[in-house]
Amino acid sequence: MNTLQAPQSVAWTEAGAARSARWRSESGAPPPRRVAVADDRTKADDAYKLACEGTALLWRGDFHNARQLLTALARRIDRRPRKRPPADPAQAFHLHRAAQNQRARILGMLLVSLEPGYDLVLRRAPDVREACLQAYGPDDAGSPADGAAAPAGTHPALPQLVSLRELLGVIGAYEWRRKGVAIPALGGDRVHPYYGVFSPVRGEYVDLVAEAPLPSVPGPAFDIGTGTGVLASVLARRGVSRVVATDQDPRALACARENVARLGVADRVEVVAADLFPAGRASLIVCNPPWVPAKPTSPVEYAVYDPGSRMLRGFLDGLAAHLVPGGEGWLIMSDLAEHLGLRSRTELTDAFEAAGLTVLDRLDIRPRHGRSHDTADPLHSARTAEVTSLWRLGAAQPVDGIRNAP
Incomplete structure (x- = not known):
């Protein structure tokens, strides 16, 4: 998802002159109304006060000093007194999310300027051009190729303002990719995630797909919401002769195509753009939807948060109509939402029944990620109880005709 489809601009005064730039924010944050120039002389306490008041700080000093200031701002946020978390886990979750969003808003107030062509002109700044190109795509308003002069009669391209926090995320994603x-x-082969596409660092759900018994009935497999293409690749490596992997995010589609080619399974995995199901039926349909019914605040969070359980319910409601007789649907879900009080187990199983599905089996695995052992995490009690499950689902009765999920 690229939030620059409808460009917005930022205006400010610097050295007595009016300045303007394009605004870029992957999280959809609005452009700041007030901008102050900051540099190596800016004190962290002053910067923190301005950021809390809604004034963005455009950095004009040393790049490494900007990173240190960002760290100093984070320390000041984290030092603020914390209220005792409420006993109700759902309320605790929503307060935690609100605090996270507030933290992100304040830290997002430290800005840097990317000149046309994604050139970061700061002392000791890294070359971020390739990282930005991979994350954002070509800079349509960038400078002409090969340093050529701009055509006569055109206006100079404007720079872009972006939060330093986002830019550091772009740099980190470039290294992941x-x-x-x-x-x-x-077998230890690597998957290369794109910026904004969820990285399969939580390997337990991949292990479940690698270990569950395949259906005995012949037919292709569908991987719904493929992301990096990791589950489609696992199925192909397991001997499934044809896998159709779907997604509706252009970044995910490009990422999955590159990964299946790298892994040598492009002859068995077809990556197609679709909202949930492709046409036809399959003997196996796999889906690892977002696990938490809450609103995402950035592109990568769409792999974790599913407002209104839209993708979960869409998958379940359309599953039976897309299975061949005797086929299976594999739903990979964490029960974290249940421990947070956001969804009950009964709601999930009732959704199975309403969709005409029956539970054939369930495989469980405990998470191995570091957060499950972090006692400082406000959601620690829920995370320690978390279990990830692969639900093997079948159609309760044969379904005639094909219908797409809403």
Whole structure:
């Protein structure tokens, strides 16, 4: 998702002159109404006060000092007194999310300027051009190729303002994409996630797909919401002769196509753009939807938060109509939402029944990620109880005709 489809601008005064730039925010944050120039002389306490009041700080000093200031702002946020979390887990979750959003808003007030072509002109700044190109795509308003002069009669391209926090995320994502993530279920081969596409660092759900018994009935497999293409690749490596992997995010589609090619399964995995199901039926349909029914605040959070359980319910409601007789649907879900009081187990099983599905089996695994052991995490009690499950679902009765999920 690229939030620059409808460009917005920022205006400010610097050295007595009016300045303007394009605004870029992947999280959809609005452009700041007030901008002050900051540099190596700016004190952290002053910067924190301005950021809390809604004034953005455009950095004009040393790049490494800007990173240190961002860290100093984070320390000041984290030092603020915390209220005792409420006993109700759902209320605790929503307060935690509100605090996270407030933290992100304040830290997002430290800005840097990307000149046309994604050039970061700061002392000791890294070359971020390739990282930005991979994350954002070509800079349509960038400078002409090969340093050529702008055509006569055109206006100089404007720079872009972006939060330093977002830019550091772009740089980090570039390294993830370059190095890749080793996947034990693929024999240690690596998957290379794109910026904004959820990285399969939580390998337990991949292990479930690698270990569950395949259906005995012949037919293709569908991987719904493929992301990096990791589950489609696991199925292909397991011997499934044809896998159709779907997604509706252009970044995910490009990412999955690159990964299945890298992993040598492009002859068995077809990546197509679709909202949930492709046409036809399959003997196996796999889906790892977002696990928490809450509103995402950035592109990568769409892999974790599913407002109104839209994707979960869409998958369940359309599953039976897309299975061949005797086929299976594999729903990979964490029960974290249940421990947070956001969805009950009864709601989930009632959704199975309403969709005409029956539970054939369930495989469980405990999470191995570091957050499950972080006692300082406000959601620690829920995370320690979390279990990820692969639900093997079948159609309760044969379904005639094909219908797409809403």
